[in-house]
Amino acid sequence: MPSDQNNTRFESRQINDTLNRLQESKTSHTILIYPNLRALRKVYSKYFNIEIQKTELS
Amino acid sequence: MVTDSKQNNFAESNDGIKSENSILVFDSYDIMNNPSLKPVNISSPAFSGHDMPIINFLYSTLAHADSLNKESVEFWIDIGPFFNSKLNIKYLLQYEKISSRILKDTILRQYCLFHEKDFEIRLKEKQQNNVLDCHLKKIFIMDSPQP
Numbered sequence: 001m002p003s004d005q006n007n008t009r010f011e012s013r014q015i016n017d018t019l020n021r022l023q024e025s026k027t028s029h030t031i032l033i034y035p036n037l038r039a040l041r042k043v044y045s046k047y048f049n050i051e052i053q054k055t056e057l058s
Numbered sequence: 059m060v061t062d063s064k065q066n067n068f069a070e071s072n073d074g075i076k077s078e079n080s081i082l083v084f085d086s087y088d089i090m091n092n093p094s095l096k097p098v099n100i101s102s103p104a105f106s107g108h109d110m111p112i113i114n115f116l117y118s119t120l121a122h123a124d125s126l127n128k129e130s131v132e133f134w135i136d137i138g139p140f141f142n143s144k145l146n147i148k149y150l151l152q153y154e155k156i157s158s159r160i161l162k163d164t165i166l167r168q169y170c171l172f173h174e175k176d177f178e179i180r181l182k183e184k185q186q187n188n189v190l191d192c193h194l195k196k197i198f199i200m201d202s203p204q205p
Contacts, residue, residue: 009196011197012198013198021195021197025195027167029157029158029167031190032169032172033173033197034173034201036173039199044134
């Protein structure tokens, strides 16, 4: 998690919840901060409904 | 935008999507550093007054979507190449500001993907705030431990 004392700058969301928020929202400009490539791979896989092999994002 | 290595994977697993040209996958680094992406010659003030290949790419993508009668475009951009090339943080901040203007006037929705460490370590606090101020929604993705 971003180490700022001020974590209120972000919504902290589990991956599934993140995807729900993105699909519900029509916000035009969103920043997504990910902790590791595994999380990023999960987001891509679930959002685009595709399989991404581990090696492809490592 | 994602890496080249993923391109084949997208294509193989999404034949329907591929045939509609609905997903375009490019290497962010190549686009950001591609001088052959010439400045666009259009009247929209949102696109003018810059020399950033990636903005030209945005415009090209929108034009492509328009040719396919798409009603919206989602632009997923990995910010990592801004930190790993001749580009710099000033360039990143400029891009975020310009793209915010563009997003107001188009069917584009943009998702900027930052690795936590890039955001924390490479950006000073003021720069972090400047980046955040450009975004309407800010999400930190929490990863659950592997089973």
